[in-house]
Amino acid sequence: MRTPVFVLIEIVIAVALYLAFHFFGNDYLFFAGYTVLQFIVLATAWNILGGYCGYVNFGSAGFFAIGAYTSVCLFTIGQAPEDVFPAAILPAMQAIFPLPVPVIIVIAGIMAGLVGLGTGYLTLRLRGVFFAIATLALAVVLQTLIVNWSFVGGSRGAYVIPANTVPVFGPYIQYLFALMLLLVIVALTSARLIERSSLGVGFATIRDDELAAEACGVPTLKLKLIATVLSGALMGMAGAPFPFYIGYTEPGSVFDLGYAINSIAMPMIGGTTSWAGPLIGAILLGTMQQVATVTISSAVNLLIVGLLLIGFVIVAPSGIVGLWQSWFGKRSKP
Amino acid sequence: MDFSLLMNAVIAGLLIGAFYAAVTCGISISFGMLDVVNIAHPAFIILGSYIAYIVNTHYGLDPILVSIIALPAFYALGAAVYQIFYVSFEKRGQDSLRGLAFFFGLLFVTEVFLVLVFGVDYRSVDAVYIGSSLHLGPVELPLRLLVPCTVSLVMFAGLQVFLGRTFVGRAVMAVSQDPLALRLMAVDPTRIKRIAFALSIATASLAGACLIIIQPVIPSVGRDYIGRIFAICVLGGLGSLPGTLIAALLLGVIESITATFYGPSWAPAVSFGLLLLTLAVRPSGLLGR
Numbered sequence: 001m002r003t004p005v006f007v008l009i010e011i012v013i014a015v016a017l018y019l020a021f022h023f024f025g026n027d028y029l030f031f032a033g034y035t036v037l038q039f040i041v042l043a044t045a046w047n048i049l050g051g052y053c054g055y056v057n058f059g060s061a062g063f064f065a066i067g068a069y070t071s072v073c074l075f076t077i078g079q080a081p082e083d084v085f086p087a088a089i090l091p092a093m094q095a096i097f098p099l100p101v102p103v104i105i106v107i108a109g110i111m112a113g114l115v116g117l118g119t120g121y122l123t124l125r126l127r128g129v130f131f132a133i134a135t136l137a138l139a140v141v142l143q144t145l146i147v148n149w150s151f152v153g154g155s156r157g158a159y160v161i162p163a164n165t166v167p168v169f170g171p172y173i174q175y176l177f178a179l180m181l182l183l184v185i186v187a188l189t190s191a192r193l194i195e196r197s198s199l200g201v202g203f204a205t206i207r208d209d210e211l212a213a214e215a216c217g218v219p220t221l222k223l224k225l226i227a228t229v230l231s232g233a234l235m236g237m238a239g240a241p242f243p244f245y246i247g248y249t250e251p252g253s254v255f256d257l258g259y260a261i262n263s264i265a266m267p268m269i270g271g272t273t274s275w276a277g278p279l280i281g282a283i284l285l286g287t288m289q290q291v292a293t294v295t296i297s298s299a300v301n302l303l304i305v306g307l308l309l310i311g312f313v314i315v316a317p318s319g320i321v322g323l324w325q326s327w328f329g330k331r332s333k334p
Numbered sequence: 335m336d337f338s339l340l341m342n343a344v345i346a347g348l349l350i351g352a353f354y355a356a357v358t359c360g361i362s363i364s365f366g367m368l369d370v371v372n373i374a375h376p377a378f379i380i381l382g383s384y385i386a387y388i389v390n391t392h393y394g395l396d397p398i399l400v401s402i403i404a405l406p407a408f409y410a411l412g413a414a415v416y417q418i419f420y421v422s423f424e425k426r427g428q429d430s431l432r433g434l435a436f437f438f439g440l441l442f443v444t445e446v447f448l449v450l451v452f453g454v455d456y457r458s459v460d461a462v463y464i465g466s467s468l469h470l471g472p473v474e475l476p477l478r479l480l481v482p483c484t485v486s487l488v489m490f491a492g493l494q495v496f497l498g499r500t501f502v503g504r505a506v507m508a509v510s511q512d513p514l515a516l517r518l519m520a521v522d523p524t525r526i527k528r529i530a531f532a533l534s535i536a537t538a539s540l541a542g543a544c545l546i547i548i549q550p551v552i553p554s555v556g557r558d559y560i561g562r563i564f565a566i567c568v569l570g571g572l573g574s575l576p577g578t579l580i581a582a583l584l585l586g587v588i589e590s591i592t593a594t595f596y597g598p599s600w601a602p603a604v605s606f607g608l609l610l611l612t613l614a615v616r617p618s619g620l621l622g623r
Contacts, residue, residue, distance in 0.1 A: 056434045058373075122614050129371050130568070130613055132434055134606075136373065137561030141606040148599055257557065261442045268435055299450050306443035313432040313439070314422040 007189055014181040022174065030173045034245060036286035037180040038238050042259065043266035043278035044187040045234030049227045050264070051272030052200060054207035055128050059119075059135030060263040062142045063232045065254040066115055067108035067239025072152045072249050074104050075160050101162075101179060105240040112236020113229040120228035125221060128210075143255045157250025160243040176241050187234050191275040194230075203227060235263075258302055262289075265309040271321025280320055338472040343594040344587055349479035351586020353548060355579045356486030356541045357559060358566040359493060360534035365564075366573030367510035368527050368534075370419065371430065374437040375563065376556030377444035378535050382408065382542020383457075383551045384448060390459040397459045398485055401543030405536050412535025415440070416528045441556070448553035456550035464547060482544035489540050493533075494575050506530040510573055558602060565609035571619030580620060 021029045042060060049055050057063075077084050078098025085093045099107075115138075123134040147155045162172050169175040194200045202223045205213035214220050243249040262285065270281025285305060292301035316323055357379060364372040385404050386397040423433040463477040497503035505526045508516050513523040545551060566585055570577030585605060593601045612619060 050431065054431050056431055056438075058438060122610055126613060126617050129430065129434070130617070132371070133373070133560075133564045133568075134609065134613065137564065137606040137609055140558065140561045141603045144600060144603040148597075257442065257445075257554075261438070264435055264438060268432075272431075299446055303443060303446040303450065306439050306446060310436060310439040310443065313435050314418070317432055 003189070003193060006192060007185065010185045010188060014185060018174075018178060018181060021177070027171055027173055030171075030177045032290045034173065034177050034180055035290060036283060037177070037184050038242070039262055039266060039286040040279055040282040041180070041183050041187045041238040042235055042263040043270070043282040044184075044191050044275065045231045045238065046263040047267040047272055047275075047278045048191060048194060048234070049224075049231040051267050051277065052194065052203035052207065053224060053227045055124070055224065055227070056132040056264070057135045057228075057231065058132055058260055058264070059138040060235055061255050061257060061259040062135070062139035063112045063116065063235035064239035064242070064259050065139070065142055065146065065251075066112040067105075067236035068242040068249060068254045069146055069152050070108040070111045070236070071104050071240045071243045072158050072160055074099055074107065075243065076152065076158065101176075101241060101244060105179065105183070105237050108240035109233040109237040112239070113233035116228040116232025117225060120225050124224045124228065139255055139260070143251050146251050146255075153250065155251055157248055158243070159248050161247060162244045172244070176245050179241055183234075183237055186237075188275055188279065190230070190234075191278075195275060199223070199226070261302065261305055261309065262286075265305050265312075267319070268309055269312045269319055271319030273318070274321055277319050277321045284320075339594060340591070341472065342474060343590045345473055345475065346479065347587030347590030348583055349475070349483045349586070350548070350590060351583035352483040352486045352490075352579075353479070353541075353544050354562060354566055354586050355582035356482070356489055356537065356544055358563045358570075358578050358582055359490060359575060360537040360541070361563050361567045362570065362573060362575060362578045363493075363506070363534040363537075364531055365567060366571075366578075367506060368530055369510070370416070370527075370531060371434055372437055372531075372534070373434065373560060374440040374444065375534070375538060376559045377441045378408070378411075378538035379542045379545060379559065380448065380551065380553060380556045381444060382539040383546040384452065384542075385539070386543040386546050387457045387459055387551070390461075394460070396461055397543040397547055398481070398540075401539045404539045408539040409532045409536040412532035413528050415535065416531040419531075420524060420528070445553045445556065452553065454552055454554075456552050457546070458550040459546050461547065478547060482547050485540060485544055489537065490575065490579060493537070497575065502526065502529060561602065561609065562605040565605040565612070568609060568617075569612045569619050571621040574619070574621040577619055577621030 017033075021033060042064065045063075046057060046060055049057055075098065081093045081097045082090060119134055119138055120131070123131040146152060152158055164172060166172055166175040169178060194203070202213075202218055205216075205218050206220050206223060210220055239254070242254065246253065266281035266285050267278040268281070269285065270279065271277030285308070289301045289305065292298075292304065312319060318325075357376075360378075361372065361375050364370045364375065382401055382404065386400045389395050389400040390397050419433065419436065423436065463481055466477050468475040468477065468480070495503075497507055505516060505521050506529070508519075508521075509523050509526045509530070516523050516526065545555075549555075562585065566578060566581045569584070570579070570581035585608060588608070589601045589604045592604050
């Protein structure tokens with residue numbers, strides 16, 4: 001399938017989903033659906049580095065939080081630009097702020113990408129496991145910084161209350177849902193493009209045997225940095241609309257370990273070698289968690305996710321996509 | 335800068351640092367020597383804390399005593415975890431990705447399990463020495479820190495003697511250098527690695543009891559220690575026990591000074607800064623090979 005056709009199909013599905021929710025559902029469906037879509041973006045982003053290159057990122061919550069707090073910061077500036085900027089540039093800034101959400105999402109992506117670049121540059125030159133450990137600690141440190149930064153609310157948290165309704169979309173949650181659908185399309189399309197380009201082949205050589213790849217002249221460090229930046233940027237973008245979604249942002253909810261475990265568990269359960277894996281994993285786990293949170297409790301559903309992750313990595317290392325391929329004997333094109 | 339404040343901060347840092355060494359030595363064995371990246375180690379430590387807490391509140395036993403009684407159970411747990419890890423990942427030659435995900439899942443499941451059973455309230459233990467201190471002139475030595483420090487140092491010395499002087503201990507050191515050579519000497523590397531890994535988990539029992547003496551514990555406190563223990567482990571030079579001790583004391587002092595003069599909310603950032611600095615400047619650590 002060629003990429004334009006693929007994008008077209010994605011858009012058709014996205015529009016159909018939105019319209020179905022709009023006409024047959026209620027706002028709750030949008031709230032629940034938003035979370036699932038957010039997990040699709042996170043899982044796909046994680047998979048670009050984790051699945052394609054084989055480098056584990058435990059800091060998904062950190063990158064997500066960079067996005068969310070970029071949003072909080074820009075929103076707070078937008079509320080009162082006169083407190084932040086000197087008089088000389090104030091009129092110009094007042095014209096720019098408050099920024100629309102799509103612009104904030106892009107800026108958040110750039111910020112998270114830069115942090116990914118920095119962390120990656122320091123740790124990716126060494127053994128892969130150092131990168132994993134550094135990302136694990138990264139989330140803790142970012143949380144320390146945020147807790148001590150009173151401009152974005154510190155440990156008290158910050159309110160981000162958007163307008164009630166938006167032109168064209170109606171309720172604000174529907175607007176956020178549509179933005180998230182767009183992000184899902186961007187994430188899936190870029191994952192699929194990477195998979196089929198020479199970049200993806202390069203990533204795969206790193207995953208299979210980095211030493212051999214290096215010896216054959218594959219620029220491994222450069223490729224790993226590209227993957228880290230892309231993956232981090234997408235996670236940041238997934239986090240940017242979150243403050244608008246939740247209304248009240250505090251470090252505990254943004255740095256929740258749940259994001260880290262979910263963005264690892266979803267691709268692992270779905271299958272890490274193709275773009276379809278994280279999508280399947282995120283839809284299954286995301287929907288299950290929405291149901292379990294309402295019917296049982298949110299702690300129990302995280303326990304289930306953890307147990308599923310352990311079970312799948314032991315029993316079915318190739319995930320659902322791998323199981324499908326071995327049962328039906330079909331090999332998807334690489 | 336107040337001199338006695340600084341001195342107390344340094345002393346407290348050294349005491350805490352010795353405790354950090356006890357927390358880290360398990361990782362130094364599993365990650366440093368066996369190349370098993372057990373990021374679930376803090377979860378086992380918290381498990382140790384909760385066991386000390388349960389027995390202490392119900393039967394009034396001393397937490398350290400409880401943890402010594404629990405050592406065989408932790409040893410068995412460690413052996414079981416290694417067996418699962420070996421059969422599912424090492425033997426199949428699976429990429430380290432899945433092994434990491436396995437331990438991460440383990441960390442997470444243990445934490446959520448503890449939350450479900452005990453809730454998210456802070457838990458602490460009772461012992462006669464908690465709350466009193468030794469006064470040496472201007473320097474104050476809280477027993478709450480001194481007891482874990484002593485226990486840690488004793489455990490550390492024991493491990494060092496075991497690894498350096500006994501046959502099994504030397505085999506553990508050997509397996510970290512060359513498993514094939516070990517096999518040629520008719521020693522089963524898997525068995526040695528299982529013993530070493532089980533030992534590393536057993537240290538979590540003692541470290542857990544020390545932790546709950548030093549501070550009240552909630553299930554998520556383990557996460558704060560992940561950055562710390564890996565920073566110490568990497569700074570000390572992977573797999574070097576003396577290096578681990580030096581690095582732990584160093585981190586303890588730096589953290590304590592940061593907390594005293596800049597506020598405790600900045601302390602968690604210290605370990606990460608130290609980790610990044612080590613990785614950037616000297617990845618082989620202080621006493622690395």
